Amino acid sequence: MAKSSKTPPDISTLTKPKAKIELMRLSLEMEAHNARYYQDDAPTISDAAYDALRKRVEAIEAKFPDLVKSDSPTQTVGAAPARGFAKIQHAVPMLSLGNAFSDEEVTEFVERIQRFLKLDEIPALVAEPKIDGLSLSLRYENGELIHAATRGDGFTGEDVTANVRTIKDIPNTLKGKHVPAACELRGEVYMLKSDFLALNKKQEEAGDTVFANPRNSAAGSLRQKDVSITASRPLKFFAYAWGEMSDYPMAEPTQHAMIAWLHKAGFTVNPEITLCKSVDEALAFYRRIGEGRAKLGYDIDGVVYKVDRIDWQARLGFAGRAPRWAIAHKFAAEQATTILEKIDIQVGRTGALTPVARLTPVTVGGVVVSNATLHNADYIKGIGNDGQPLRDGVDIREGDTVIVQRAGDVIPQVVNVVLDKRPSAAKPYAFPDKCPVCGSHATRENDEVVTRCTGALVCPAQAVEKLKHFVSRLAFDIDGLGDKQIQEFYDEGIIMHPVDIFTLAKRDERSSKKLRDREGYGEVSVRNLFAAIDERRKIELNRLIFALGIRHIGEGNAKLLARHYGSFAVFREAMLAAAVGLADEGNTSEAYQDLNNIGGVGEIVADAVVEFFAEQRNVKALDELLGEIEVLDVARAKTDTPVAGKTVVFTGSLTKFTRDEAKASAERLGAKVAGSVSKKTDYVVAGEDAGSKLTKARDLGVAVLTEDEWLALIGG
Ligand code: IVH
Numbered sequence: 001m002a003k004s005s006k007t008p009p010d011i012s013t014l015t016k017p018k019a020k021i022e023l024m025r026l027s028l029e030m031e032a033h034n035a036r037y038y039q040d041d042a043p044t045i046s047d048a049a050y051d052a053l054r055k056r057v058e059a060i061e062a063k064f065p066d067l068v069k070s071d072s073p074t075q076t077v078g079a080a081p082a083r084g085f086a087k088i089q090h091a092v093p094m095l096s097l098g099n100a101f102s103d104e105e106v107t108e109f110v111e112r113i114q115r116f117l118k119l120d121e122i123p124a125l126v127a128e129p130k131i132d133g134l135s136l137s138l139r140y141e142n143g144e145l146i147h148a149a150t151r152g153d154g155f156t157g158e159d160v161t162a163n164v165r166t167i168k169d170i171p172n173t174l175k176g177k178h179v180p181a182a183c184e185l186r187g188e189v190y191m192l193k194s195d196f197l198a199l200n201k202k203q204e205e206a207g208d209t210v211f212a213n214p215r216n217s218a219a220g221s222l223r224q225k226d227v228s229i230t231a232s233r234p235l236k237f238f239a240y241a242w243g244e245m246s247d248y249p250m251a252e253p254t255q256h257a258m259i260a261w262l263h264k265a266g267f268t269v270n271p272e273i274t275l276c277k278s279v280d281e282a283l284a285f286y287r288r289i290g291e292g293r294a295k296l297g298y299d300i301d302g303v304v305y306k307v308d309r310i311d312w313q314a315r316l317g318f319a320g321r322a323p324r325w326a327i328a329h330k331f332a333a334e335q336a337t338t339i340l341e342k343i344d345i346q347v348g349r350t351g352a353l354t355p356v357a358r359l360t361p362v363t364v365g366g367v368v369v370s371n372a373t374l375h376n377a378d379y380i381k382g383i384g385n386d387g388q389p390l391r392d393g394v395d396i397r398e399g400d401t402v403i404v405q406r407a408g409d410v411i412p413q414v415v416n417v418v419l420d421k422r423p424s425a426a427k428p429y430a431f432p433d434k435c436p437v438c439g440s441h442a443t444r445e446n447d448e449v450v451t452r453c454t455g456a457l458v459c460p461a462q463a464v465e466k467l468k469h470f471v472s473r474l475a476f477d478i479d480g481l482g483d484k485q486i487q488e489f490y491d492e493g494i495i496m497h498p499v500d501i502f503t504l505a506k507r508d509e510r511s512s513k514k515l516r517d518r519e520g521y522g523e524v525s526v527r528n529l530f531a532a533i534d535e536r537r538k539i540e541l542n543r544l545i546f547a548l549g550i551r552h553i554g555e556g557n558a559k560l561l562a563r564h565y566g567s568f569a570v571f572r573e574a575m576l577a578a579a580v581g582l583a584d585e586g587n588t589s590e591a592y593q594d595l596n597n598i599g600g601v602g603e604i605v606a607d608a609v610v611e612f613f614a615e616q617r618n619v620k621a622l623d624e625l626l627g628e629i630e631v632l633d634v635a636r637a638k639t640d641t642p643v644a645g646k647t648v649v650f651t652g653s654l655t656k657f658t659r660d661e662a663k664a665s666a667e668r669l670g671a672k673v674a675g676s677v678s679k680k681t682d683y684v685v686a687g688e689d690a691g692s693k694l695t696k697a698r699d700l701g702v703a704v705l706t707e708d709e710w711l712a713l714i715g716g
Pocket of ligand 1 (some may be wrong): 094095096097128129130131132133134135240241304323326328595
């Protein structure tokens with residue numbers, strides 16, 4: 001499961017400074033999503049979730065118009081071009097489209113146009129399927145294809161000319177008499193669903209990248225450094241727009257006449273494109289296309305309406321990133337029925353076990369889906385996050401006929417079961433109690449929906465994250481061994497477990513592939529790294545406990561545990577004893593009770609530590625680590641001294657001992673040293689020239705001791 005993030009602030013209560021920060025945060029988040037979508041062809045959030053982010057930015061900017069920056073996501077499109085391809089600047093920027101999700105929003109769009117142009121009549125609209133591919137701009141000079149560029153950030157795209165010359169739907173030379181001196185012709189590169197499936201099959205067999213959907217597959221196929229790869233991919237293209245036009249090939253240019261001209265010039269244009277004389281006609285087109293969507297052969301995610309008259313388009317112009325003369329009417333979430341063949345469990349980097357439905361492939365909203373998330377164990381059982389029944393409490397079983405939904409979603413979900421079709425042999429799904437990756441036992445905390453693997457130190461699914469945590473600042477804090485190095489060493493199999501860090505030097509000595517010969521390393525940096533590792537062979541108990549990466553054990557809890565147990569040996573022994581009691585309802589072992597009674601340690605923390613030690617594999621990994629390091633004992637708080645549990649304040653100039661010595665000895669004997677006097681103070685130890693603290697102690701009736709009296713009390 002994803003980490004739960006904080007709820008974003010309510011826009012109505014935002015002050016301007018807060019709004020500025022929130023806009024900055026949203027911009028960064030959207031930029032990252034843009035890069036994943038446009039550059040990596042690997043989005044991680046749904047289109048709907050992305051739209052929600054943009055709506056939020058729009059709402060904040062509407063409230064604080066002077067906070068709108070030129071680089072705001074509402075003013076820019078897409079992501080800057082990826083590295084590797086030359087850049088091409090578009091003569092006319094390639095902008096994006098505003099969205100409508102309801103009939104009303106389409107009506108409003110048309111009314112806005114009427115108001116803007118002061119029109120009484122309804123402007124004719126061209127309705128076009130909105131192809132879910134990637135847009136492309138083709139520059140022709142005197143009819144010859146000069147270059148081709150992806151959209152990029154809307155202003156500058158990637159030069160994909162050589163790749164584009166391999167696409168049959170795109171002419172190298174424009175046909176016909178009316179060829180403008182210079183023009184940028186635009187449209188969508190896409191892949192047929194059937195071609196996408198066949199390509200993926202081939203890729204899978206060859207062990208190559210498998211694409212998530214036809215759009216990613218088209219984008220990945222176009223943006224190949226090796227043009228012969230692009231040539232081997234079945235890419236298609238629909239022309240539907242243009243940028244610069246030195247002159248129009250007709251006297252009274254309209255959208256529909258331009259589509260006809262593009263066709264004559266040698267392009268493939270979408271045969272569904274329809275000229276509509278009313279909003280009703282446009283909406284009827286939307287419904288007709290929506291219903292026939294699965295049969296189209298390619299993915300679409302809505303319909304685009306464009307004002308037909310080009311002179312009106314020009315007058316309407318643009319608002320921010322989108323034209324006033326066009327809008328995208330998006331389709332709602334799509335559902336489909338299929339068979340759930342099998343439930344698999346995936347283990348995430350934090351150890352969360354996520355059930356995944358393996359489905360008989362089905363087209364959902366034009367996209368082929370063969371996997372869908374089942375969220376967690378409760379979801380399968382028919383229990384919602386709030387504990388209430390889901391789907392009337394119907395559980396999900398292997399063999400069930402299920403309804404799958406995809407809302408432009410990256411991850412489709414199973415939303416319902418067709419109970420009538422349940423095979424009589426279908427059995428309730430037994431959620432595993434072992435991690436399918438490492439075999440450690442998997443548990444669920446009381447109020448949590450997520451089942452987690454307990455093999456913190458041993459599970460390969462979690463290893464990298466745990467290792468990064470292990471070397472982090474509050475844990476082993478090893479100079480020169482950060483996230484980046486850990487990732488590299490892990491990927492190369494050099495550091496797989498914590499103990500490997502401490503055997504690195506020894507292994508390197510024997511190895512023929514020396515660290516010092518690695519890129520970015522040298523004799524000195526390797527020597528420094530080994531020295532930094534050696535320096536950490538002696539480690540404080542609290543740091544070690546924190547480093548283990550046990551759930552709920554942050555720095556504070558690690559200190560509480562370290563202080564309580566004092567030494568690693570005692571801690572280990574106690575935890576193993578407590579783990580034995582784990583099987584009993586309510587764990588009655590003395591060791592567990594003792595752990596649970598440590599001030600500040602609650603049941604959740606106690607259970608997490610005990611679960612860790614109940615996993616033999618963790619204990620084994622820990623013991624191996626202990627063979628390489630030495631854990632320093634904690635000077636333990638005593639309970640059987642005359643000052644144990646008392647609060648002491650030292651004041652004035654001390655002559656028999658320094659302030660630090662006084663503090664250390666008091667703490668060693670179980671006393672708490674405070675900086676100011678209050679009713680809770682038990683003793684004030686006053687040296688010479690004690691001032692206000694002494695006065696306050698007298699006022700409050702707190703016992704005041706001289707240095708000698710203090711020494712006598714603690715036994716010298
Ligand atoms: S017109 C200035 N027409 O949708 C308007 N775009 O969300 C230019 N798209 O970047 C776009 N089919 O990649 C237009 N028939 C169509 C389209 C279409 C797909 C894509 C295009 C654009 C995106 C905007």
